[in-house]
Amino acid sequence: MREITFSEALGEAILEEMSRDPTIFTYGEDIAKQGGIFGAYKPILGKYQDRIIDTPISEEVIFGSALGASLAGMRPVAEFHFADFLFTGMAAIANQIMKFKYMTGGQGKIHLILRGPDGISKSAAAQHSESIETIFMHIPGIKVIIPSTPYDMKGLFKTALRADDPVICFEHKMLYKMKGPVPEEEYYIPFGVADVKKEGKDVTVIATSRMVHESLAASEELEKEGISVEVIDLRTLVPWDKETVFKSVKKTHKVVIAHETWRRAGWGAEIAATIQEELFDYLDAPIRRVGAKNVHIPFSPPLQDFVIPDKNSVIEAVRSVL
Amino acid sequence: MELPKELLVKFYKDMVRIRTFELKAEELFLQGKLPGFIHLYIGEEAIAVGAMANLRVEDYITSTHRGHGHMIAKGASMRKMMAELYGKKHGYCKGKGGSMHIADVSIGVLGANGEVGGGLPIAVGAGMAIKLQKKDNVVISFFGDGASNRGAFHEALNWASVFKLPVIFLNENNQFASTERVQETTSVENISDRAVGYNMPGVSIDGNDVIAVYETVKEAVERARNGGGPTLIEAKTYRLKGHFVGDPQLYRTKEEVDQRWPNEPISRFERKLIEGGYLTEKEKEQIWYDAKAEVEDSVQFAEQDEYPAPEEALEDLFEDSTNCLY
Numbered sequence: 001m002r003e004i005t006f007s008e009a010l011g012e013a014i015l016e017e018m019s020r021d022p023t024i025f026t027y028g029e030d031i032a033k034q035g036g037i038f039g040a041y042k043p044i045l046g047k048y049q050d051r052i053i054d055t056p057i058s059e060e061v062i063f064g065s066a067l068g069a070s071l072a073g074m075r076p077v078a079e080f081h082f083a084d085f086l087f088t089g090m091a092a093i094a095n096q097i098m099k100f101k102y103m104t105g106g107q108g109k110i111h112l113i114l115r116g117p118d119g120i121s122k123s124a125a126a127q128h129s130e131s132i133e134t135i136f137m138h139i140p141g142i143k144v145i146i147p148s149t150p151y152d153m154k155g156l157f158k159t160a161l162r163a164d165d166p167v168i169c170f171e172h173k174m175l176y177k178m179k180g181p182v183p184e185e186e187y188y189i190p191f192g193v194a195d196v197k198k199e200g201k202d203v204t205v206i207a208t209s210r211m212v213h214e215s216l217a218a219s220e221e222l223e224k225e226g227i228s229v230e231v232i233d234l235r236t237l238v239p240w241d242k243e244t245v246f247k248s249v250k251k252t253h254k255v256v257i258a259h260e261t262w263r264r265a266g267w268g269a270e271i272a273a274t275i276q277e278e279l280f281d282y283l284d285a286p287i288r289r290v291g292a293k294n295v296h297i298p299f300s301p302p303l304q305d306f307v308i309p310d311k312n313s314v315i316e317a318v319r320s321v322l
Numbered sequence: 323m324e325l326p327k328e329l330l331v332k333f334y335k336d337m338v339r340i341r342t343f344e345l346k347a348e349e350l351f352l353q354g355k356l357p358g359f360i361h362l363y364i365g366e367e368a369i370a371v372g373a374m375a376n377l378r379v380e381d382y383i384t385s386t387h388r389g390h391g392h393m394i395a396k397g398a399s400m401r402k403m404m405a406e407l408y409g410k411k412h413g414y415c416k417g418k419g420g421s422m423h424i425a426d427v428s429i430g431v432l433g434a435n436g437e438v439g440g441g442l443p444i445a446v447g448a449g450m451a452i453k454l455q456k457k458d459n460v461v462i463s464f465f466g467d468g469a470s471n472r473g474a475f476h477e478a479l480n481w482a483s484v485f486k487l488p489v490i491f492l493n494e495n496n497q498f499a500s501t502e503r504v505q506e507t508t509s510v511e512n513i514s515d516r517a518v519g520y521n522m523p524g525v526s527i528d529g530n531d532v533i534a535v536y537e538t539v540k541e542a543v544e545r546a547r548n549g550g551g552p553t554l555i556e557a558k559t560y561r562l563k564g565h566f567v568g569d570p571q572l573y574r575t576k577e578e579v580d581q582r583w584p585n586e587p588i589s590r591f592e593r594k595l596i597e598g599g600y601l602t603e604k605e606k607e608q609i610w611y612d613a614k615a616e617v618e619d620s621v622q623f624a625e626q627d628e629y630p631a632p633e634e635a636l637e638d639l640f641e642d643s644t645n646c647l648y
Contacts, residue, residue, distance in 0.1 A: 068432060071444070
């Protein structure tokens with residue numbers, strides 16, 4: 001199968017759906033001429049120029065206008081530049097987009113996507129490195145997708161572009177240039193279906209985004225010691241695939257959850273709580289969570305590396321539950 | 323007054339309908355029949371009515387927490403509004419929103435809004451949609467004096483100007499942001515002065531003069547329909563009731579409010595209509611009678627309606643909620 005990058009997968013998804021649906025348009029900062037700050041839109045530069053729009057640095061309008069455009073019949077894809085800047089326009093997201101349908105008694109199908117980069121890159125420091133997907137799982141009202149491969153990026157984004165609900169998509173900065181197999185033929189990945197990346201029998205590791213790759217690397221090392229790790233990529237957090245997770249827990253009886261966002265009250269805490277509430281008798285060890293230490297992402301490389309979880313954090317957590 | 327008689331009488335009728343609805347809502351609230359809290363539009367009716375007379379059904383508005391008047395003027399169902407105020411099943415929001423979240427997307431009402439200034443970015447988005455669809459519709463975004471101090475206001479005006487969007491920013495300066503006087507919180511004497519910073523026309527008018535509102539908005543709407551971009555209009559008015567029903571109003575005296583009542587828009591316009599021979603005493607009485615009947619009908623509808631079943635609280639979050647509620 002051909003291999004393309006994560007960015008190219010995103011670009012293909014947008015272009016394919018734009019050619020089908022004239023209501024799709026995309027806008028944000030630095031996208032129409034520059035192709036996005038991490039090149040996410042480079043593959044679509046020069047195409048559909050009237051529907052790929054550079055905007056002022058006005059986050060509350062970037063997000064809030066997506067709701068208005070949707071209610072007026074369009075399907076906007078608004079780019080958030082850096083996940084950290086979601087906070088800058090958070091009123092429009094948490095008070096408007098995420099509440100509109102519910103508080104109006106279900107009026108309108110809300111067709112909109114917020115998408116952009118999250119996570120660490122090389123020393124971007126505290127205001128350009130955050131992973132804040134948990135917040136959007138905590139507050140009801142938006143579907144959360146967080147792909148880890150080019151294949152998932154394209155398939156999930158195509159589904160998002162046909163969804164009848166608001167969607168937020170987190171794309172890890174370190175993944176944009178990653179290549180992976182993506183078929184030529186059209187496909188869609190439904191929300192709420194996890195991907196078992198690797199089967200195993202001793203421990204279940206549940207991860208998303210960059211931590212899927214760290215977990216796979218960890219499992220390879222552990223395999224050499226005879227420890228068999230099952231790695232599950234949730235791919236979407238709202239909805240999250242309880243069925244696949246539960247099936248795995250019933251098999252391995254031990255669970256590690258790995259994400260780049262903070263360990264404290266990160267989404268792993270929610271998954272862990274659900275497992276212990278509903279599958280307590282199946283567990284042979286406490287559930288371990290791997291996440292960033294509970295400080296901001298620091299600048300200096302040794303500091304950043306210390307705060308952010310990696311392969312070794314997963315290995316250590318797996319060992320601790322055996 | 324060179325406007326056709328039917329239009330003038332319609333202005334009067336719609337203002338009376340709003341006033342009657344609001345007085346009833348106040349009464350019901352004080353009787354403890356309405357949960358939550360409500361914000362009345364009494365004294366500001368000329369703005370919604372004068373503005374909305376320029377709109378088509380397919381044009382959009384965004385409203386505020388003080389939105390009942392906008393809804394009625396845009397053509398919303400009083401029955402569904404009243405049922406929503408009661409928290410009943412057949413209210414506009416099936417009891418999930420209440421007064422501050424009434425919307426009717428089918429007639430272009432993109433929501434009242436519980437967040438001051440929350441509708442401004444939404445209006446800009448609707449304007450972007452209209453432009454991309456190459457239509458000649460327009461959006462009117464209603465907002466208060468308090469909202470003009472929010473970042474959302476400044477972002478929205480700059481953006482609408484840059485993209486020449488068909489959005490009319492209609493400021494209802496009722497002199498108070500909740501309990502705070504506009505002079506104490508706002509850097510400019512006229513909120514329309516802020517239009518200069520965004521390179522768009524800005525004008526301040528007497529918001530208690532329904533004809534002035536109609537004509538000013540008409541010009542702005544025509545400009546917007548013809549690709550001329552946004553306008554900022556400040557309609558100066560006065561909030562005759564408290565911020566919400568039950569507001570102790572420690573920030574102003576009763577005398578101040580009493581002095582403002584003679585300038586309220588309905589009686590002012592009524593005198594003009596009667597003096598000009600556009601309306602007889604008998605026709606006037608009929609209009610009030612009809613408005614009361616319409617409002618009473620809405621109350622009866624709401625009283626007879628059922629409450630939503632508790633588990634309906636789990637509906638309407640998403641179009642497809644599969645596995646999204648755990």
